[in-house]
Amino acid sequence: MGLEMVNVHKTYVTRGLRKDILRGASAFFARGERVGILGRNGSGKSTLVRLLGGIEAPTKGLIKRNMTISWPIGMAAGFQHTLSGADNARFIARIYGRPIQETVDFVEDFAELGEYMRMPMMTYSSGMRSRLALAVSLAIDFDCYLVDEALAVGDTRFGRAFAERIERSGLILVSHSPALVRKLCTRAAVLDQGQITFYDDIDEALATYHAL
Amino acid sequence: MSLQGEAALILRGARMQSRVIGALIIREMHSRFGRHYMGYVWLYFEPLLLGICIGLIHAWRDRPAAFGAFEFHAVGYILFFVFRGILNRATMAINMNKPLLYHRSVTLPDVFYARHIIEFLSCTGVMLAMLFGLFAANGSLPESPLKMALAMIMMALFSQGLAFLASAVTAAVEGSERVVHAVTYLLLPVSGLFFLVEWLPDWLAQMALWVPTVHLFELLRDGQFGSRFRAEYDLGYIWGWIMITHLIGLAALRITRARIGLE
Numbered sequence: 001m002g003l004e005m006v007n008v009h010k011t012y013v014t015r016g017l018r019k020d021i022l023r024g025a026s027a028f029f030a031r032g033e034r035v036g037i038l039g040r041n042g043s044g045k046s047t048l049v050r051l052l053g054g055i056e057a058p059t060k061g062l063i064k065r066n067m068t069i070s071w072p073i074g075m076a077a078g079f080q081h082t083l084s085g086a087d088n089a090r091f092i093a094r095i096y097g098r099p100i101q102e103t104v105d106f107v108e109d110f111a112e113l114g115e116y117m118r119m120p121m122m123t124y125s126s127g128m129r130s131r132l133a134l135a136v137s138l139a140i141d142f143d144c145y146l147v148d149e150a151l152a153v154g155d156t157r158f159g160r161a162f163a164e165r166i167e168r169s170g171l172i173l174v175s176h177s178p179a180l181v182r183k184l185c186t187r188a189a190v191l192d193q194g195q196i197t198f199y200d201d202i203d204e205a206l207a208t209y210h211a212l
Numbered sequence: 213m214s215l216q217g218e219a220a221l222i223l224r225g226a227r228m229q230s231r232v233i234g235a236l237i238i239r240e241m242h243s244r245f246g247r248h249y250m251g252y253v254w255l256y257f258e259p260l261l262l263g264i265c266i267g268l269i270h271a272w273r274d275r276p277a278a279f280g281a282f283e284f285h286a287v288g289y290i291l292f293f294v295f296r297g298i299l300n301r302a303t304m305a306i307n308m309n310k311p312l313l314y315h316r317s318v319t320l321p322d323v324f325y326a327r328h329i330i331e332f333l334s335c336t337g338v339m340l341a342m343l344f345g346l347f348a349a350n351g352s353l354p355e356s357p358l359k360m361a362l363a364m365i366m367m368a369l370f371s372q373g374l375a376f377l378a379s380a381v382t383a384a385v386e387g388s389e390r391v392v393h394a395v396t397y398l399l400l401p402v403s404g405l406f407f408l409v410e411w412l413p414d415w416l417a418q419m420a421l422w423v424p425t426v427h428l429f430e431l432l433r434d435g436q437f438g439s440r441f442r443a444e445y446d447l448g449y450i451w452g453w454i455m456i457t458h459l460i461g462l463a464a465l466r467i468t469r470a471r472i473g474l475e
Contacts, residue, residue, distance in 0.1 A: 054316040057470070071314045078314030082243050094235035095317055097228070 001031040001066050003052065003144065003172075005196075008061035010047055021047045023194030024061070031067045031143050034171040036181030036202075038209040039191035045174045048191060049074075049148045052172060067143035067170070073133050074148030081121040085113055085132045088121065089139070096140050103139045111135035112158060131158055138162075144170035178206045232317050236326035243308075255330075259293040260338045270406075283346055283436070288405045290339050291432050294367045295403070295425065296396050297331045302375035303382045303389035306472065313469075320465045324375060332368040339364065359435030366450050367428050373457025380464035383472060404429030409444045417444075424453040 010022040021044040029035055039045040049072045050056045051063060071078045079088045086104055093103035108117055111131040116124060124132070137145060145166065166184060173184055174191075181188055181202065188205035189198040192212060199205035245255065267286025302324070309323045339360070346352050354360055382389045400406075404426035409417045420426045427445040434443035 053314070055314060071316065078311055080239065080243060080311060083239070087239070087242055091235050091239045092315070094238070095232050095315055097231055 001143075002033075003029045003067060003069060004062075004064040005052075006062040006064070008051060008058045008063060009194075010044075010051060010056075011059045020194060022051070022058070025191075025194060025196045027189065027196045027198070029144065029170070029172055032170050033187060034166070034173070034185045036173045036175065036185035036188045036205075037191050037196065038178060038181060038188065038205065039174065039176060040212055041176065043191050044194060045176070045191060046148065048196075049146060049174050052174075053146050069144045069172075070137045070140065070142040070146050072146050072148045073137050074130075077133075077148075079121055079129070079133065083121065084119055085111070085117045085121060085124070088132070089136050092136050092140065098140055103136070106139040107132065107135040110138065110158075110161065134162055138165055142169065144172060147171065147173045147175075149175060178209060182206065228317055229322065232319075232322050233326050233329070236312075236318070236322060237330055239312075240326055240330060255334045256337060256341075259290055259297070259335055260341060262293065263287070263289040263338070263342060280350075280352070283352065284433070285405070287339070287342055287346075287436055288429060288432065290335055290342060291363060291367055291429065292400070292403060292405045293338075294332065294335045294364060295371045297335065298328055298368065298371035298375050299378060299396050300393060301327060301331070302379045303392050305375075305379050306383050306468065310472070320469050321376070321462060324372065324379070328368060328372050328375070332364070335368075336361075336364060354436045355438030356435040360432055361435075363428050363432035363435065366431070366447075366454065367425070369454045370424060370428070370450065370457065373454055373461045376461025376465050377457060380461065380468045383468045399425070402426075408433065408441055410441050421446075424450055 005025055005027045008022050008025045009020070012019045012021060025048070037045075037048065039048075047056075051058055053069065053072045054063070054065065055072070078092075080091070083091070085107070089104050089107045090100050093100045107113075111117075111128075111134075113124075113128060113132060116128060121129065121132070163184060171184060173181060175181060185202065187198070188202045189196050190205055190209050190212070197208070199208065263286045266289045267282040267284075270285040271280070271282035305323055305327060306320065309318075312318045312323070313320070343354060343357075378392045382392065402420070402423055404420070404423065407420075409420055409426065409430060412420055421444065427447075427450050430443045430445040431447070433441070434445070
């Protein structure tokens, strides 16, 4: 059980310009494991996240998904900003086949949005957006959470609740923030030159990342 | 995989897809009209009002027509509205729904199916209201409601195929959405809304029958007036158009899906 990438390539062609973002990346993420993948800006982090999340198909290679994995949770992608947080929660509960009222109640309780829950998302601050996105995804109960970029959780009541909740599920965190990886993950890898390299312990991965 | 396993897999997929389309319909209604009931009323009244206006203009202009000119144009316009409503909205469909594609169970065609179901159901409701109104006003009943319903369904399917194509083109070529809007207006005179093939001279009738929507209007009026004129349509010809537009349109959407960036 888990998610496996086998020799994955991803190439984009824009205006005749060929860009090889991933060049034979392989990895295995077991169910329940919390893995951090560190990458510099432009190393292909968002591409990797989209492939892991099944939003885009690899140009070459294979991705085997044997557990439920969330959509990429970062800056509230996957939400409709003209609708309220509650409406978005309902929509997502519907497409993932979850009980609707239960989902909304959970989100209401977890995201601490108060009356903003019934306001259009475009009125939210970025912190509120990210709390909503995390709360909705936690309500769906995936085997593994796919998290993109730095999380605006911090050492708040919400941040601690999130860190505690994520201990019970799997996590793939693709980030440029070593501190966040150290806080949330049990294993780490570095994305560089279109390939993913795993290290025996987190310190080694962080040292490699700093040396890049 | 065993046949049974495969059937279970297809069933699961179908259930997921209908869940997604259902959710998209509700979301589309909310984002189009907000949570105000007036919005839903407008969905209904827009085609009805336009249909009545077009009907009245023609009733006043061609009073001596053999059919009730109002009935002819008002009912016909509702069928045209199926086409117009689906095609005009297609150009914005991808951009407006891009964020939803982050959920991998949501596919591009699902987004279109949801909108087209809304469009079709509201036009069908308007059609029923119009027919009921006509019955109440002068006691006229359509000869074959079944043929009228078939015309509505086939118009929706044909428009759906075109919508796939139009949205793929607008995603690839910037500014082309204006052309789509212009084309739906330019097609108005040749669509078959304003004439019966029977009224045309032979050479023009031959040309008119190349236009797929002309067949659909003939089918609609065959259901509406039946024995009062000689309808000319070929259902196979329309099914052919539906099939070809779906085939090319869905392929184009697939290419579009791979090309559009989700940032």
